[in-house]
Amino acid sequence: MKGYEHLAQWVSISDSPADRENHSSDISGHSPHKPDIIAYPESTAQIARLLTWANTEKIPVTPWGAGTSAEGNPIPVRGGICLSLERMHRILKLSIEDRLAVVQPGVKYRELNRQLAGTGWFFAVAVGGDATIGGMIANNAAGPKAVKYGATKAHVLGLEVVLADGRVIRTGGRSAKQSCGYNLTQLFVGSEGTLGVITEAIVRLTPEPTFEEALVAQFPSVAHALHCASTLSGLDAGAIEFLDRAYMGFLGEEPADTLFCEFHSIGDGAEAERRCWAAGAIAVRRATEAVERARLWAARLRAYTASAEANPGARLLTTDTAVPVGKLQEMVSFLQRELSRRNLTGYLLGHAGDGNVHVILPWLNEAQRQAVNGFSLAAVEKSLSLGGTASGEHGVGIGKRHYLKGEHGANAVGLMKEIKSLLDPARILNPGKLLPD
Amino acid sequence: MKGYEHLAQWVSISDSPADRENHSSDISGHSPHKPDIIAYPESTAQIARLLTWANTEKIPVTPWGAGTSAEGNPIPVRGGICLSLERMHRILKLSIEDRLAVVQPGVKYRELNRQLAGTGWFFAVAVGGDATIGGMIANNAAGPKAVKYGATKAHVLGLEVVLADGRVIRTGGRSAKQSCGYNLTQLFVGSEGTLGVITEAIVRLTPEPTFEEALVAQFPSVAHALHCASTLSGLDAGAIEFLDRAYMGFLGEEPADTLFCEFHSIGDGAEAERRCWAAGAIAVRRATEAVERARLWAARLRAYTASAEANPGARLLTTDTAVPVGKLQEMVSFLQRELSRRNLTGYLLGHAGDGNVHVILPWLNEAQRQAVNGFSLAAVEKSLSLGGTASGEHGVGIGKRHYLKGEHGANAVGLMKEIKSLLDPARILNPGKLLPD
Known part of the structure; x- marks a missing residue:
């Protein structure tokens, strides 16, 4: 010490x-x-x-x-x-009346939602891990509900941030609508702790859906499934998720390309079912009762854990490309072809409603690490060629820094570096992340 | 020259x-x-x-x-x-498949929506004037639909911007989901032309509602009307607008505190009507047919124009405070009391679903100008005391620069100034706006 x-x-x-x-x-x-x-x-x-x-x-x-x-x-x-930030875990204010919560950064989003249970309101971002709200803001996390509610950035009204030199600033405020000065809030959302430390957040609360219907549909091909997903727009979908037949088979399920959906308006599940059949579905199941909904979604819910558990001792690289939604089918086909061509094990899981797709690739040794990194690079290059991004929801972190220029161009990355230098001239905040050297 | x-x-x-x-x-x-x-x-x-x-x-x-x-x-x-930017009025790309449009800044949003007619998709921000999309982005404009779809900032996926020194940067991209580097897009949205010139924008398209129902409800008091508005959350409301009894009377309508709503899900209009009666409404009318909907909404639609026309030769100051929605009733009561106490003519119009309220104050001479400015200052101070903002949707411009420190604090305004200096060191871009001297 x-x-x-x-x-x-x-x-x-x-x-x-x-x-x-x-x-x-x-x-x-x-x-x-x-x-x-x-x-x-x-x-x-x-x-x-x-x-x-x-x-x-x-x-x-x-x-x-x-x-x-x-x-x-x-x-x-x-x-x-x-x-x-684990000791800064207090919920400072819960206001149903004002539809907001003020939280310290160490509050877990699940804890916030536990405190809100029964009020009819919730924090409408859900990620797989037991994340803190501060971390979700810093990484602009998203998850399955983002197709309806948007990523974390859509849920932050204001922040308290400590800058590298110790200055404390407040951004945004408690009003749902704000157009008063530069949007400093969004400068910090997704900045991954490289521009300041978030010490308090004002987050938006959302009315809970009063109705939930699950729909799971199997298709004879990726093309059928993703075409179907694109026809579901306009319905009140709370999630439109995709697992390919290989992943379903690995999970011990019927090996079919499968959509996992959730609808929040009465009648939309039935309409979605019609669209699924019209799009060539081979099986469609729906449920409104909670236990039955969870049963229908079981494969999707345990997918990530199962792929980790199937590879004890392995590390996992997870790709996170997101493309314009009309390009998702081309992206997924490319990823499947590349997995096959490179003879790699990879589990493909898509937030189909948003064009965001993950491939989870286990690796054990240096040769495998290089192989999965090669795949990741190819995935990013394909995504960029389709107008997409290297990262839909996980952020840049360590491994995607060298994709930043390819995605945004040298001038934009140059401006990001100037902003970093302005806010953290001594480069003490989370060095080695987000920006390329 | x-x-x-x-x-x-x-x-x-x-x-x-x-x-x-x-x-x-x-x-x-x-x-x-x-x-x-x-x-x-x-x-x-x-x-x-x-x-x-x-x-x-x-x-x-x-x-x-x-x-x-x-x-x-x-x-x-x-x-x-x-x-x-009027000659940069080309729509460069319309992609229903990818749910986006790429436009030059001089494209009017109404023209974009005319081009989209029949596709089932639209650009989901509507303001009163015949604004350009570039201007809407620069000011983060909002309007009645924001209660459902959010302000302009929620509809911008990416930008091309020319910086003060002539550097051209691209921000964001075409993917609906992005978490890859600092959010430069939102740094320019709402910056009112003071940080760069927007030369191209990628904007999100939204599915048109397949059903629209108008509801207009009259209440015996502001308190009843705004309490009712707060009970409508959770319904699929496309707009929740408010005119007070004085404005209604001025417009030649029944002088009652009135909500103008729009619902997009079958059944929500009927449910909203139940909630209106439960909240003490004295009259509720609903309509689904287009002509009848427009007739119900007529007073709201002509409100701004009527108040301008009633004061020929006058200039108009429009306040734009927005408060946490649970504080709207207190804000409106304050504004009405102040109008009365100061013996001022002012037309009060609220985006009640968002806590955003405008008072339109005509003035003709220096004494009246000082009087309406005094009212505006009092409105902002009250808004800030309730956790609100000086500007919900019109931006800072010229007149609200001196409220910025009161709202955001000296440290945050200091950071805004540092960002301005970084991006526009010679201060050529829209000088005299947004930031205090």
């Missing part, structure tokens, strides 16, 4: 081997790296003091939510301080 | 008195100011060349869409060049 001891006078810190180990990796396959210490601040003032000092001393500070991110976003690759 | 003649070799310019007059004011009450010349570029390259020169020569450049903004946003208060 050499050099850090004096911090202990006003903030909890730890350099225990277990703590350092626990803050060295996320769910991505990126190599772990331990921080020198973990700091557990309990207030904005402590974070401001810590950053002021670290900025002067040029010590790396990497914010940490729950470690559930998928691109190495919170791995402290340059050591220094891991800034855990 | 002294000093500008050489521009004519490669871009259309004009200094005719009529042209200068036509580009000296918007619909706000702010004093007109003429540009030295108007430039009519036809390409991004011409804009880049013009900005490169103006930046070197430190000549003000103020972008101009259609002049329909409400806060003086495009008035060239420091003279120089008015950069009209």
Whole structure:
């Protein structure tokens, strides 16, 4: 803890081997790296003091939510301080009347929704992991519900942020509508902790659907399934997810290209079923009762876990391309062809309503790592050629930094670097992430 | 045109008195100011060349869409060049398949929607004026549909922007989902032409509602009407608008506090009617047929025009506060009390579903100008005290610059100024707007 001891006078810190180990990796396959210490601040003032000092001393500070991110976003690759937000876990305000919650960054979104149970309102972003709201904002996380409600960025009304030099700013506000000055809120959403530390967030609450119907439909081909998905627009769909026949077979299900949907308006499930049959479905099942809905969706719900469990000891690379939705079929066909051509195991899972598709690729050794990285690069290049992005919802993190110029061009990346230099001239905040060197 | 003649070799310019007059004011009450010349570029390259020169020569450049903004946003208060985007009016791509349009900034949103007629898709922001999409993006315009679809910022997937020094950048992309690097798109949305000139936009298309039902309900008090509005959440409302009894009376209608709503799901109109009666409505009318819907909404549709026409020769100040929706009733009561206490004529119109309310105040002379400005300041101070904003949808422009610090604090405004200095160090872009001096 050499050099850090004096911090202990006003903030909890730890350099225990277990703590350092626990803050060295996320769910991505990126190599772990331990921080020198973990700091557990309990207030904005402590974070401001810590950053002021670290900025002067040029010590790396990497914010940490729950470690559930998928691109190495919170791995402290340059050591220094891991800034855990776990003790900033208070819900400061719940206002149904104003349709907002004010939360500290360490609040888990599931906890917020537990507190909201019975009110008819919820925080409408759901991701796979038990993520913190601060982490979801920093990474602009999305998930299956985004097809209806949008990504996290659509749910943030305002932030409190501590800048690298310790300045505390407030962005946005409590009003649902705001058009008053530069949108600093969205500068920090998705900035992955590289521009400031989010210490408080005002998030929007959404009315819970009063009706939910699940629909699962099997198709004779990817083309049929994704064409069908594109015909479901205009219906009140809460999710339009896709698993290919290989993934379904791996999960022990009927090996068919399958859509998993959810509808929130009475009558839309029946209309969707008609469209599924018209699009060539070979089987369609619907359910409105909760247990039955979960049963229909079971394969989708356990997909990620099952692919991890089937490969003990392996690391997983997860691609995250998103293309204009009309290009999804071409993208998925390309990914399947490349998996086959490269003789790779990969599990293909799509947020079909948004054009976002993941391929989960296990790897065990250096040769396999290079093989899956080669596949990832090919996927990104194809996505960009179709007008898509390298990252739909996981962020840039470590591994996608070198795709940024290809996607945005040198001028835009140049401007991103200028903004980084403006906000964090000593480059202490989450170094080695998001921007290429 | 002294000093500008050489521009004519490669871009259309004009200094005719009529042209200068036509580009000296918007619909706000702010004093007109003429540009030295108007430039009519036809390409991004011409804009880049013009900005490169103006930046070197430190000549003000103020972008101009259609002049329909409400806060003086495009008035060239420091003279120089008015950069009209009217010749950049091409729709470059319409893709129903990908649910997007690529447009030049001078495309009017109504023209885009005319081109989309019959496709089942539309650009889902509607403002009162015949605005350009570039202008709507620059001001983050909203309007009645925002309660369902969000403001313009929710509809922009990507931009091409020319920076003050002539650099051309591309932000975002064509994918509905994006989480790949800093959100430069939202840095320019709502920046009112002070950070760059938008030369192309990728905008989201939205499925048209397949069903529309209008509902107009009268209430015995503001409190009843706005309480009712708050109970309509969870229904598929395309608009929830409010006119107070004074405005209704002025319009020659039954002088009752009135909600104007639109619903897009079958059954929601009937459910809304039940909620209106439960909330104490004294009259409720509904209609699904187009002509009848327009008739029900007639008072709301002609409200702004009628208040302008009733005050020939007057200028109009329009307040634009937006508060957390649970605070709307307190805000409206305050505004009504202040109008009465100050003995002012003011027309009160609310986007009740969003907490956004306008008071339109005519003024004819300096004494009246001071009186309406005093009211505006009181409205903003009240809004901020309720956690609201000085501007829900019109932007900052000229008159609200001095409210920025009160709303966002000195540190946040300081960061906005640093960003301005980074992007426009010579301060040529729309000087005198958005930021306080």
